[in-house]
Amino acid sequence: MYNFLVVDDEKHIRDSVASIIKSINNDNVLQADNGATALRIMEQEQIDAVILDIRMPIIDGISFLKKMREYANSRDVAVAILSGYDEFEYARQVMSYGVIDYILKPFTRGDIMKIYYKIVRKLKNRNLLDKEIADLVQRSNEIKPLIKQRFFIDLIQNNITLTEFEKQRNFLNLSIKSQPIRVALVEIDTIESELLSQSDDNEIRLFKIMDIIQNIVSEWIYCDCFSISSNIVSVVWCPANIEKDLPYFIENIELLINEMAEIYKVILNVGIGETVKNPLNLKQSYDSAFNALKYKLLYGSGQIFDTYNLPDQREKAPLSFRTEEVIEKIWLNKPEEAIKSLSDYLDSIRSEPDKYHVLSIQLLLSKLLIDCLILLEKECDNLDSFIKKQGTNLLNMNFSNQSINQVEKFFTSLIRNICKEIMNNRNDSGKNAVFKAKQIILQKYNTPINVESIAKELHYSKNYFGQLFKAETGMFVNEYINLIRIQKAKELLASKKYYLYEIANLVGFEDQQYFTRVFKKIVGVSPSEYRV
Known part of the structure; x- marks a missing residue:
């Protein structure tokens, strides 16, 4: 059903039109005897169609049309004219206001029925168009996050022109502009976050945390956020003045880190990239932000790693860990x-x-x-x-x-x-015996041990144990003893605290010359050359 408004200063005409319309589909019909009354009704009611006389007291039909079209909620109202004046100038004026038909009085029932069906077709088409537009808007909103993510990927892969950038930016209603920007990568530490280490539904929790972070960041001025993985949000910061506004940006990040840690028990790491001149150079800032995140390996989680505040990595102490x-x-x-x-x-x-x-x-x-x-x-x-x-x-x-x-x-x-x-x-007895033999060698390599003494300690015959050891390791027992002794000798040579004859004795060689021959055979150089 539709709401019709019949506007005419002659009551019998209003009643006649209203009666015909109701007889067709029992639609709701309101009446007004002049344009002023009609306007008041339209302010109070949702009117779908108006059947209008031209000449009326107070406000005539043409003046009514002018004022009615000023109302936002009445621009789609279907209008038909009933007039006793067959003048071209009237027809020309009313048609400029979107009137769909102009019928002269006196009219017949058939004339009103034609107007009615013409109006209904227009209203149905309008509703269908409105529905299509609403569906299109809904589908657009549903895929907007995907379009937004694709837009960011194109930026960091340098696959977008300035013209396309401006077009996409406007469509997505982003803050990013063609001016200096910095990228910050907000990473959820999935291992150290208490919320994500005590539950089996981690994927759902992680998704929710990502949503919370993006909602918080979306409230920051000059910022756009993009989800780039299951636990990283990219924040593109494009302020009016980077140096002047930086403290506020850092403060927002610190508040985010603290809020997520205190309220949600989630640990965040944030890498901030270098400043680039415009969004088309965004990859440079993104890469440096990603590189900054690597410093959590040195400094731990739950911190901000600003590219410009990272330590100089050129001169560092050598690694001492073996x-x-x-x-x-x-x-x-x-x-x-x-x-x-x-x-x-x-x-x-x-x-x-x-x-x-x-x-x-x-x-x-x-x-x-x-x-x-x-x-x-x-x-x-x-x-x-x-x-x-x-x-x-x-x-x-x-x-x-x-x-x-x-x-x-x-x-x-x-x-x-x-x-x-x-x-x-090692539950296998043979492997266990070899394992025990290796332990004995590690403990007694600096003593006069050999295959016979080891076999005796393990309650094996010399020959059987030698075969067992060779089968498991691919080496003879004495070869393995010498290998361990030379490994220990290399450590002592590196310390530069001992003479060669002292090292030979410390690792179990009684003869320095024999030690030198064995060392060169295993290592490829003499002990003296190795020390240098």
Whole structure:
């Protein structure tokens, strides 16, 4: 049903038109005897169509049309004219206001029915168009986040022109402009965040936290935010004056970090990139922001890493940590001692992070991981099975996106699991005997031990034990003893505290010349050359 308004100063005409309309579809029909009354009705009621006389007292039909079209809610009202004046000038004027028909009095029932159906067709088409527009707007709003994300990807990949940038910016109603900008990457620390470490529905929680962060950032002046992964939001900051407004931007980030930590128990890391001249250079700022996030490996999580405040990485102290120490303790099935050795070193980084180069630490951790996996493969020969059980692709492990606490937690778990795997594998008596022999060699390498003394200590015959050791290690017992002695000798040579004859004695060689021959055979250079 539609709401009709019949406006005519002659009552019998109004009644006649209203009666015909109601008889067709029982629509609601209101009446007015002049334009002023009609305008008041339209202010109070939602009118769909008006059938209007031209000449009326107070406000005539043409004046009514002028005023009615000023109302926003009446611009789509369908209007038809009933007039007793067959004058072209009247018809021309009313048609300029969107009138759909002009019928002369006296009229017949058929004339009113024609007007009615013409009006109804217009109203139906209008409603259909309104629905299509509403559906289009809804679909547009539904895909807008995807368009926004694609827009940001195009920016950081340099796949957008200035013209296209302006077009997309206006469509998405963004703050970003063609002026200097900086990118900040807000990363949710999924390992250290308490909220995300105590539940099985982490994906849902993470999605909600991301939504909260984006809602907060969207209220910041001069900022646009883009979701670039499941736990990172990119904030593009485009203020009027970067240097003057920077303290307010930093303050907003600090408040965000504190709010997420205190209220939601979520730890954030924020990397801020360098300033670039315009959005078409955004990749440069994005890359430097991403690089700044890597410094959580030195300084820990829950901080702001501003590109311009990062320490100079050109001159750093050499790394003093030897992964061999950890590997040896793992091999000896002393996981807690291995973990403590690594933790002590990580604590030294925490206490003086400025001394270390972040890339060097990444390489050291990668080496430690590789050494652990090599040991596991040698001892158990089931590396693939072990990796599958860990639920993590250890071969593609990337320490550049982890904090120092995440690294410690990762290696603590890995070391314990490797020790457990190795010990399970050593239940085999032969392997266990070789393992015990290696322990004896490590403990007594500086004494006159040999295959016979070791076999006797383990209650094996000399020949059988020699064969067993060779089968498990690919080496003869004496070869392995010499290998361990030379490894220890290399450590003493590096310290430069002892003469060569002293080192030979300290590692179990009674003859310095024999020591030199064995050293060169294993290492490829003489002890003197190695020391240099």
